[in-house]
Amino acid sequence: MPQTLSAPGLTTGRAPFVEEARNRGELYIRQAYELYSEANHESWRLLFARIRPRWEMYANDQFLRGIEALNLPPDRVPRLDEINARLRPLTGFQARAVSGYVPGFLFFDCLRRREFPTTITIRPADRTDYLPEPDVFHDVAGHVPMHTERAFADTLVRFGDCAHTAVELTSGIRDQGERNRRLTNIIKAMSRFFWFTVEFGLMRGGPRGICAYGSGLLSSYGELEHAIEAEETQRYPVRMEWLINQGAEIDRYQPLLFIVDSFDHLFDLVDRLERWMREGKLDNVAPGLPEVNPGDLQSFLDAAE
Numbered sequence: 001m002p003q004t005l006s007a008p009g010l011t012t013g014r015a016p017f018v019e020e021a022r023n024r025g026e027l028y029i030r031q032a033y034e035l036y037s038e039a040n041h042e043s044w045r046l047l048f049a050r051i052r053p054r055w056e057m058y059a060n061d062q063f064l065r066g067i068e069a070l071n072l073p074p075d076r077v078p079r080l081d082e083i084n085a086r087l088r089p090l091t092g093f094q095a096r097a098v099s100g101y102v103p104g105f106l107f108f109d110c111l112r113r114r115e116f117p118t119t120i121t122i123r124p125a126d127r128t129d130y131l132p133e134p135d136v137f138h139d140v141a142g143h144v145p146m147h148t149e150r151a152f153a154d155t156l157v158r159f160g161d162c163a164h165t166a167v168e169l170t171s172g173i174r175d176q177g178e179r180n181r182r183l184t185n186i187i188k189a190m191s192r193f194f195w196f197t198v199e200f201g202l203m204r205g206g207p208r209g210i211c212a213y214g215s216g217l218l219s220s221y222g223e224l225e226h227a228i229e230a231e232e233t234q235r236y237p238v239r240m241e242w243l244i245n246q247g248a249e250i251d252r253y254q255p256l257l258f259i260v261d262s263f264d265h266l267f268d269l270v271d272r273l274e275r276w277m278r279e280g281k282l283d284n285v286a287p288g289l290p291e292v293n294p295g296d297l298q299s300f301l302d303a304a305e
C-alpha cells in the first residue's frame with residue numbers, strides 16, 4: 001500500500017512500531033527505516049533546510065565538520081547504519097536506536113560503551129518548533145555530529161564512568177533512606193551538568209566569539225539564535241559550584257547558559273565532577289529541576305546488584 005502524507009509512519013507520539021516495542025519492555029530496537037512515511041522525510045527536509053544557515057553562523061567548527069564527515073542527508077531521515085559506518089572509525093561512537101526514555105544509569109552506561117541511545121521517531125511537519133520530547137532530528141542532527149570530536153566523545157565516556165562511581169560510592173550505605181537521598185542528589189547534579197553542557201553548552205570561538213556545542217541548541221532553530229544573540233540571555237563562564245546547583249528550565253528558552261573554553265576544558269570539568277562526587281560535594285545540592293524520577297533512581301540501585 002503506498003504511504004500517504006497521513007500515514008503515521010514513525011511520527012512522535014504516533015508510532016505503533018515503537019510503542020509496541022516499549023510495551024514489550026524492549027529498549028533497543030531496529031530503526032525500521034521502511035516505516036518512515038513521506039511526511040516523516042518531509043519533516044526532516046524542512047528542519048534541516050531551515051536550521052542549516054544558523055549552524056553556519058552559530059555552531060562550533062567541529063559540529064560543522066561532523067555534519068560533513070557523517071554526510072548527513074538534507075532530504076530524508078538518515079539511516080543510522082550509514083551514519084555509524086562513518087562515525088565508528090572516528091571516535092568509536094555509534095548511534096543505537098531505542099524505543100524511548102532510557103533510565104539514568106543505563107543511559108550513562110551506554111555512553112561509556114560509546115553507544116548513543118537514539119530516538120528514531122520524528123516530530124510532525126506542522127510542529128517543527130515545539131519539541132515535547134527528543135526525536136531523531138534532535139538526536140541525530142543535534143547530538144551525533146558532536147560525537148565525531150575526540151575530546152567530546154571522551155567526555156561522554158567519562159560521564160559513564162561517573163555513573164559507575166556513583167554506584168560504587170553509595171552501594172555500601174546500609175540506611176536505605178540515606179542511600180536514596182545521596183544517590184538522588186548525585187543524579188540531580190549529574191543531570192544538571194549534562195543539561196548545561198551536552199544539551200545547552202556554549203563555547204568560546206566562532207565568528208561571534210561564542211558558539212554553540214549543546215545539542216538542545218543545535219537542534220532548535222529558534223533557541224540557537226536566541227542563545228547567541230538575545231540580549232536577555234545570561235551567558236557566564238562555567239563554574240562547577242553554580243552549575244550543579246542551578247535548576248534547569250524545561251519549557252522555555254534557557255535564560256542562563258554556561259561557556260566552556262574548549263572540549264578539553266569540558267573533559268577536565270567531568271573529571272572534576274567525579275572528584276567532587278568522591279569528596280561528597282554532590283550529596284546535598286540545591287533543590288529544583290530536573291526532578292530525579294523513580295526509574296532513574298532505581299536504575300542506579302539495580303546497577304549495584
Ligand SMILES: [Fe+2]
Binds near residue numbers: 138199
Ligand atoms: Fe538531547
